Amino acid sequence: MDGSVGPMRVLVTGGSGLVGRAIERVVKTEGEEREGEEWIFLSSKEANLVSAEETRAAFEKHRPTHVIHLAAMVGGLYKNMRQNLDFWRNNVHINDNVLNMSHEFGVVKVVSCLSTCVFPDKTTYPIDETMMHNGAPHDSNYGYAYAKRMIDVHNRALFQQYGRKYTAVIPTNMFGAHDNYNIEDGHVMPGLIHKTYLAKSERHLTHNHPIGRFLSDQFLLFFFVSFCLVGEEDELTVKDAVDAVVEAFGFEGEVIVSFHTNSKYLYRCFSFFPAVKETCDWFAANYDAARK
Numbered sequence: 001m002d003g004s005v006g007p008m009r010v011l012v013t014g015g016s017g018l019v020g021r022a023i024e025r026v027v028k029t030e031g032e033e034r035e036g037e038e039w040i041f042l043s044s045k046e047a048n049l050v051s052a053e054e055t056r057a058a059f060e061k062h063r064p065t066h067v068i069h070l071a072a073m074v075g076g077l078y079k080n081m082r083q084n085l086d087f088w089r090n091n092v093h094i095n096d097n098v099l100n101m102s103h104e105f106g107v108v109k110v111v112s113c114l115s116t117c118v119f120p121d122k123t124t125y126p127i128d129e130t131m132m133h134n135g136a137p138h139d140s141n142y143g144y145a146y147a148k149r150m151i152d153v154h155n156r157a158l159f160q161q162y163g164r165k166y167t168a169v170i171p172t173n174m175f176g177a178h179d180n181y182n183i184e185d186g187h188v189m190p191g192l193i194h195k196t197y198l199a200k201s202e203r204h205l206t207h208n209h210p211i212g213r214f215l216s217d218q219f220l221l222f223f224f225v226s227f228c229l230v231g232e233e234d235e236l237t238v239k240d241a242v243d244a245v246v247e248a249f250g251f252e253g254e255v256i257v258s259f260h261t262n263s264k265y266l267y268r269c270f271s272f273f274p275a276v277k278e279t280c281d282w283f284a285a286n287y288d289a290a291r292k
């Protein structure tokens, strides 16, 4: 991971989530695990990282040399708006515990996951990591956003006082297998996929079926995120995303996409359409067991 020689024990917090399971797939089933490496994928069932004692016990048990820190209270726009206090407190505790224990146990490197909602609501574009603290984040999810920003503060202070080289990445919205498909509390794409799946199963997607509405209601968060990181040529309309999901499920009913804000673009990732199809297929095949 950092070129150093010797056995590596990589602890992945949030190992049971969307990103953690994707890393596990790459490491365990796609042959990326190298000799001398041991990967541990931690879930909240093994250790509630809000608790300092349980975090310490997990570090004592696994003695990691490297940490990929993904664990977080995560949710869509509505859940954030309802529970800013919980997002702030839970995530601040989780992050403080993980970074503090990493330091105490001499972990060589920690890579944490921020989110593009750390960026100021009012900003200029293009945006980069140096602009993270230049103004208040969007009002809807300030609890989550400020807690994520504090990872950057914690990393900087650890470097300043102890020379620790802990860092963070800032991914944009992600989707895929093992996501949270809860329609009320999840992110845009899994919510859209779940609704389309239900519509197809129930064969009654009508004028009133709120797929487009659901998307547009989630826009403030999602499009703020998306606009930060891509050039105009990379943008994808919401209609494109809806079409991709509808096509992936082979849904043939009427679909209405309405816009309640000025934003109408999604980001385009390199293989967006195959990824949508793969995700829809996964969700349909794992409907009973999927988080929703």
Ligand code: NDP
Residues within 6 Å of the ligand: 013, 014, 015, 016, 017, 018, 019, 020, 042, 043, 044, 045, 047, 048, 049, 050, 069, 070, 071, 072, 073, 074, 094, 113, 114, 115, 116, 170, 171, 172, 173, 174, 175, 178, 179, 180, 187
């Ligand atoms: P998920 O919601 O899919 O997974 C969250 C993970 O965190 C789960 O493994 C969960 O464990 C764990 N977790 C939650 N609370 C606790 C706790 N109290 N103690 C221990 N573990 C806990 O998240 P993602 O995989 O989507 O996100 C991974 C990281 O990426 C997060 O930090 C998130 O903020 C960030 N991110 C995600 C984006 C996205 O679009 N998904 C976009 C930008 C950033 P369990 O399931 O066992 O409860």
